[in-house]
Amino acid sequence: MDSKKQKLLIEYLISSTDTFAICEGIVDPDYFDPEYRNALHFIKKYYNDYNTTPSPVQIDAETGVELILQDILPDHLSYTTKEIEKYCQDRALEKAVLQAPKLIAENNREQLAEDVKNAISEMEFFEVFSGTWVNEDYSGMFNWLQKVVFFPMADGKNIILLQTTSLTIMGNTQWMTCG
Numbered sequence: 001m002d003s004k005k006q007k008l009l010i011e012y013l014i015s016s017t018d019t020f021a022i023c024e025g026i027v028d029p030d031y032f033d034p035e036y037r038n039a040l041h042f043i044k045k046y047y048n049d050y051n052t053t054p055s056p057v058q059i060d061a062e063t064g065v066e067l068i069l070q071d072i073l074p075d076h077l078s079y080t081t082k083e084i085e086k087y088c089q090d091r092a093l094e095k096a097v098l099q100a101p102k103l104i105a106e107n108n109r110e111q112l113a114e115d116v117k118n119a120i121s122e123m124e125f126f127e128v129f130s131g132t133w134v135n136e137d138y139s140g141m142f143n144w145l146q147k148v149v150f151f152p153m154a155d156g157k158n159i160i161l162l163q164t165t166s167l168t169i170m171g172n173t174q175w176m177t178c179g
Contacts, residue, residue: 001083003033013043020053056068
């Protein structure tokens with residue numbers, strides 16, 4: 001992915017806290033071009049500290065990277081989540097493959113197997129859904145986004161992490177785990 005597209009996707013991420021919440025778990029600053037890594041580290045830290053994304057002015061002051069807020073339409077949200085997902089999955093696998101020769105030379109096959117397994121798990125088990133939820137106790141409808149992450153365990157069971165983010169009620173994020 002070229003630098004211009006990376007910048008656009010980062011701008012989409014900071015333009016909507018909900019979009020960032022969906023993608024935050026797979027966005028690794030090291031997957032992006034060096035010119036954006038400090039900005040992404042700052043954005044992730046800021047999000048974790050304040051539960052929202054920083055303004056472009058803050059990002060510029062802290063990292064020297066100039067970004068602008070974009071209008072996020074429903075198709076932009078789908079586009080951003082799918083592009084970020086594919087890009088980060090590809091980079092995770094690429095990172096594992098590039099580290100393989102070093103791990104083989106060190107005879108560290110266990111770490112190699114774990115790195116490749118983790119990269120493939122990200123590729124196979126990350127899905128993004130969208131839809132509408134109706135709360136029976138409230139007459140309104142809420143648009144929601146759901147992120148489901150499946151982690152296969154050695155005993156044959158899966159750990160399922162479910163994150164639901166309300167688009168109507170900002171910052172309403174819940175995690176549930178099921179066995």
